[in-house]
Amino acid sequence: MPGSIAMIFVAVFLFVFASAAFGQTLPNETPQKFEPTNDGFEYTRRDVMIPMRDGVKLHTVIIVPKGAKRAPILLTRTPYNATELTSHAASSHLGPILNGYDNALEVIVEGGYIRVVQDVRGKYGSEGDYVMNRPLRGPLNATNVDHATDTYDTIDWLVKNIPESNGKVGILGISYDGFLPLMALVNPHPALKVSVPMNPMVDGWMGDDWFHNGAFRQQNMPYIYEQDGSRRNDYHWWTSNFDDYEMFMQAGSAGELGKRRGLEQTGFWRKLLEHPSYDSFWQEQAVDKLLAKEPLKVPVMLVHSLWDQEDIYGAIAVYKAIEPKDTNNDKVFLVMGPWHHGQEIADGSTLGALKFHSDTALYFRRHVLRPFLDHYLKDDAPKSDVAPVTAFETGTNKWLQLNSWPSGCASGCTVKSTPIYFREGLRL
Incomplete structure (x- = not known):
């Protein structure tokens, strides 16, 4: 009996002790809201939601170099995640975080530009509905907004809310992000000083992305x-x-x-x-046809990859559509490089087995793109000497500076064009 009472006492004691132990908790080590510091960072990062005219807000990442004053803005609008395109690495330095798609580091970092990347409506952090290559307002778009209005509203907000800027904006991008700088040319904002569409999607049936000649x-x-x-x-x-x-x-x-x-x-x-055929759906949103009807108000540099596997049609089609408007030969520029799709932002020393004995893409970024953008966007930049047409000639592996393109034609030109035909035995 005494042993049973002792056992009961021990059991009760252990129960009470265990209950007390279980009732206690260690303090949570995770703060309710962590506030990261940017000690030693060479930039500040701002994530903002910019309101459009219809009330929809678009997620926008703004990267401002430390100590920037009267710096120009380089804008890219994208469906490919603005956060990801500005977060290639966890780093306090600008180069690593921007080392990737759409970001020409030799221009942005070395040139001291403010970098802005925005999610288009309906994608990632932005509000609204997503429509692939949203057409301009009209028969194919009954709303009161499109990429032209969204770009206008975005630029209007940027120049009023980034005190470090000089109020001048350039827009650039590759592929879908290259289609968007073309949309910016329709009723452009006065602060938009230059547009650089690279490998742009222009006509989804004739030769860009969805169909290639049907x-x-x-x-x-x-x-x-x-x-x-x-x-x-x-x-x-x-x-x-x-x-x-x-x-x-x-x-x-x-x-x-x-x-x-x-x-x-x-x-x-x-x-x-x-719409498998080239009907009004495709024709009415073909960007070259749309821009042919618009006044040319903003300088444009069209960048074309000679071996573009996706959008080999667009840049040349737009050039043909708007170059006749450039009566002084100083507003429409064309660059043709020996690249695949988007390679102008990567290494351009080779294309498959072809070797060019120099980094052609780096040459473009440093000696063509940067002086071109600086001329139009920086307050004190020297006049650009970029030629109306800059083309890489494979075989001789030389960059050519031309006044027009094509430089040759069947008749009436200084250089007469030469037709080339396929022959047997894989020969020309």
């Missing part, structure tokens, strides 16, 4: 799936075969593969199915 490019199905499937590209196209050729052959057609993958849930895929 041939549908099924390689873009994963892009459409991810880009149009959600605001933040949450859903990823999956591989099912070792060789994609087998996947397409098993499906039988792009339409059937799209149906199997659920692509018909997305609005843009349904538009592609509804």
